[in-house]
Amino acid sequence: MNILKKFKAAATLVVLVAVLAGCGKLNFSSDASSTTTGGSGTSTSKYQTTGSVNSDMYQGVIQNGSYKTSSARGLTIDTNTQGSNTYNIKSMESGLQSISMQHFSTSKYSLEEGQLLSTATAKSWLMRKAATTKSTALVSEGPDGLNPSQYQNGEKGAVIANFQTAKPEYLATILEQDYMQASGKSMKLGGISIALGMNEYYYYQKKQYGATYSTKISQTDLEKYGKQMAATVVKRIRKMSGVSSTTPIVVALYKNADQDSLVGGTFFASTTSESGNSLNSWKSINEKNQVLPVVENEKAVNSTVSNDFSNFSDAIENFFPTLAGVTAQTHYESGQLTGMNITINTQFYGLTEIESFTQYVATTAQKDLPSGAKIEIQIQSTGGIQAFVARESGEKAFYTHVFGSY
Amino acid sequence: MNILKKFKAAATLVVLVAVLAGCGKLNFSSDASSTTTGGSGTSTSKYQTTGSVNSDMYQGVIQNGSYKTSSARGLTIDTNTQGSNTYNIKSMESGLQSISMQHFSTSKYSLEEGQLLSTATAKSWLMRKAATTKSTALVSEGPDGLNPSQYQNGEKGAVIANFQTAKPEYLATILEQDYMQASGKSMKLGGISIALGMNEYYYYQKKQYGATYSTKISQTDLEKYGKQMAATVVKRIRKMSGVSSTTPIVVALYKNADQDSLVGGTFFASTTSESGNSLNSWKSINEKNQVLPVVENEKAVNSTVSNDFSNFSDAIENFFPTLAGVTAQTHYESGQLTGMNITINTQFYGLTEIESFTQYVATTAQKDLPSGAKIEIQIQSTGGIQAFVARESGEKAFYTHVFGSY
Known part of the structure; x- marks a missing residue:
């Protein structure tokens, strides 16, 4: 477990770097214009794709x-540490792609990381609602904030007593994915997916440098506020340059795992806005993640899976x-195991032993x-990964690879 | 390059641990005896195999x-730091397996790490030859030492002037692999492979805590002394318990890469002792390893490969x-590229970007x-491996895997 935590700490640094390196340009073009590159005088499209290795990607x-x-x-604002669990960020990205595949087929659409939401815009949406922008050590607030105001009577009254538990920050992160379609020699925006990362546990301080408290937010509140925020987000995105009145916008609600979790959170609801500001009716998503072996008195999501893993x-x-x-992240949809990522930490190094x-x-x-589910096994030693074993969903045979060295 | 060096430093520690953890028991049984395990009273064989995933392993x-x-x-003695480059250890293990496959087919033989040579035996063989065992900070010597004596007139005279360059330690490491064959319900030793890891560069000190000097050993000397030592090693192994007069013993000579190399050394000759102490005639092995991109004024082993890699x-x-x-280890046999291990170090972390x-x-x-050769590509970030891409020798399509997280 310690090793996993160290990886997590290292990974956190990386995410901060990645976020700082981001540049917030909005540059969609809905026409098929192309630019001239190089000095050769040949006209080439401004868009390329990576090429495909797998129809599921x-x-x-x-x-x-x-x-x-x-x-x-991966962006979070200072006053909200929930998003700093990097498992959440990766699981949110991967889950939003899976949900998007139901709307945007991998054969017709290519994926571009979200280009509509700039850092400044995303930050302003993650704030608490207030008449003017103000950022203190404890509260960031502004006119576009989607999180509840700390004041009585909307933006004007006195600060609500215990506002951090009475009105916690429900929203921690926003993730955008853009689904691009070929359009002549160029590409155009064919669809947008948005995930709202909600806090199951809200961490807060009562004074700067003070103790950190947490409050658990009920599933009822997560759904209620998440759905309200989703409606607002669709309205705002619909108005952005490059988005037409009929660009499909998928919105999904994600529940962040708490900051000490060794597995990310799960999606719990999704909907689509086909056109304008209207949303289709919400669909529930029944997902669970669990780390095996289960700790202390925690109950296994699926005892058969847990026993198989023990064996x-x-x-x-x-x-x-x-x-x-030996530990595993397990992922369940409607109670059925769909994926398992196993990490085996070894103390050996010799090639023969690894083979x-x-x-x-x-x-x-x-x-x-268990058969059927997607399984990935990493064999690690202090020097990094030594070998890996994997089986794709629905397949029978395992692929194995031992990393070589000359 | 710095990142590779850090990996190397970490890997070195691991090897030391692995060596310390070794236990030197000689426990071959050439009969098909079986032992009773557990309390159930059923008789089960004392041998099992791991199962096979690939006919090439x-x-x-x-x-x-x-x-x-x-x-x-991976064992070296104190006075010889040559073997501490862990690339040598892995490449020696893997190369000795390849050579062994020409004698012991993967379908008929299973591999066990060498059980004949104990730590003490291997240490005594790596010493300099001397009448009595003595170990100082600069020289380890003993009656079974395969490296040249530091004394004039064999083991008796005065110390040779500049013995460290006049009579360098040619042998740095010994590797043993045991090839086991099914025999009724049990297994028996079917063949032995031995690699002698020779020093191309011999590092030494003139006084304790003094500066480290190095001397290059000529290919002629490596071959001459390596072949002499191989004959002695076969004689000694032939006498060990569990080895019959007709157990085939493959011996191969390996040239260690120098201690700063980012790729391991290569094999340059091999032979077999089919029975008794006789050796078949030696076969030359023409192998080269090189790190790409080539540094400074180094010449590419194969300029087409080097250009392809640059592109x-x-x-x-x-x-x-x-x-x-982006760096690569390349491996050539008779001038032809047979394998390429590429490491790409990235600064990104997001799943979409990695995909x-x-x-x-x-x-x-x-x-x-280049087509044809085996290619392995690791995509690394600070948090460890993120994805990998590989093509087996002779295949056309690349396998890709992006490491997931729930």
Whole structure:
């Protein structure tokens, strides 16, 4: 567990860098214009795609010769530390892609990181609602804030007593994905997906440098406020340059895992705005994530899966006694296991040992782990990944790879 | 390059741990005896194998319910720092397996790490030859030492002037691999492979805590002394318990890369002892390893490969400007590229960016990199491996995997 936490700490740094490196330009063109590049005089499109390796993945868009990151991805504001769990960020990105696939097929659409929401816009939306923009150590507020005001009577009255529990910040992060369609020699924006990352646990301080408190937000409140915010977000995006009145906008509500979790959160509802400001009726999403082995008195989401995992890890720990630990992230949809990411930390390094271990892991996984679900196993040592074993969803055979060195 | 060096430093620590953890038991049984395990009263074999995932890989042997590491693997003695480059250790293990495959087919033989050479035996063989065992800060010597004596007239005279350059330590490491064959319900030793890791550069000190000097050993001397030592090693192994007069012993000579190299060394000769102490005639092995891009005034082993690699790395660096570096280990046999391990260090973390990048890397690799050879591409960020792209030898399509998180 310690190793996982260290990875998490390292990963957090990376995200901060990635966010700082983002540049917030809005540069959609809905016409098929192309620009001249290089000195050769040949006219080439300003858009390229990455090429595709797998029909289950979106091609990425390369614009004017370079990949464009999203400004808002992973962004949180100072007063809200919820989003700093990097598992949330990755799981949100991956989950929003899965939801988007139901609307935008991977064969017709390519994926570009969100270019509509600039850093400044995303920040202003994550604030608490207030007449004027003000940022203190404890509260960031502004006229575009989607989180509840700390004042009585909207933006004017006195500060509400215990406003941090009475009116917690429900919204922690916003993620935008742009789905691009070929249009002649160029590409145009074919659809937008937005995820609102909601706080299940809201962490706050009563005074600067003071103790951190947390309050749990009920599922009822998450749904109520999330859906209200979604309606506002669609209205605002609909008005942005490059978005037409009929550009489909998918909105999904995501519940962040708490800041100490070793697995990310889950989506709980989604809808689409086909045109204008109207939203289709909301669909519930029943997802669960759990780390195995389960800790203390936690109940397994699915006891069969949990037992299968125990058998698997017992088998490999018996034969290779120097393992430092076997853990798994599991993902369930409507109670069924759909994916499992296993990390095995080893203390060995020799190639022969890694090869033998990898083969034993693959044959044991085939025997002990649940069939059907997507499974990914990383075999790690202090020097980094040594081997990996994976089975795609619905397949029977495991792919194995031992990382070589000359 | 700095990042690679850090990895190397971390990996060095791991090897030291692995060596310390080794236990030097000699426990071959050439009969098909089996032991009773557990309380159930059923008789089960003391041997199991790991199961196989790939006909190009040996199954590993599990003995008495646990995997046995080799005591001698990666072992060096205090006075010889040459073996501390961990690239050498991995490349030696992998190369010795390749050579062994010509004698012991993966379908008939399973691989067990060497169990004949204990830590003490391997240490005593790596010493300089002397009448009695003595170990100082500068010289380890003993009666079984395979390295030249520091004394004039064999083991008796005065110390040779400049013995460290006149009579350098040619041998740095010994690696043993045991090839096991099914024998009824049990397994027996079917063949042995030994690699002698020779010093191309010998590092030494003239006084304790003094400066480190190095001397280059000529290819002629490496071959001459290596072949002499191989004959002695075969004689000694032939006498060990569990080795019959007809157990085939493959011996191969390996030239360690110098201690700062970012790629391991290469094998340059091999032979087999089919029975007794006789050796078949030696076969030359023409292998080269090189890190790309080539540094300073170094000449590319194969300029086509080097140019292809430049095109590949330029293409991906143009589109993803935040890459921290693209380097490759290349391996050539008789001048032909047979393998390429590419590491791409990135500064990004977002899943969408990694997915796009991975697809672009795979399509660019398909277009720019040499066909035929085995290619492995690791996409790394500070948080560890993010994705990987690989093509097996002789195949056309690249396999890609983006590491997920729930």
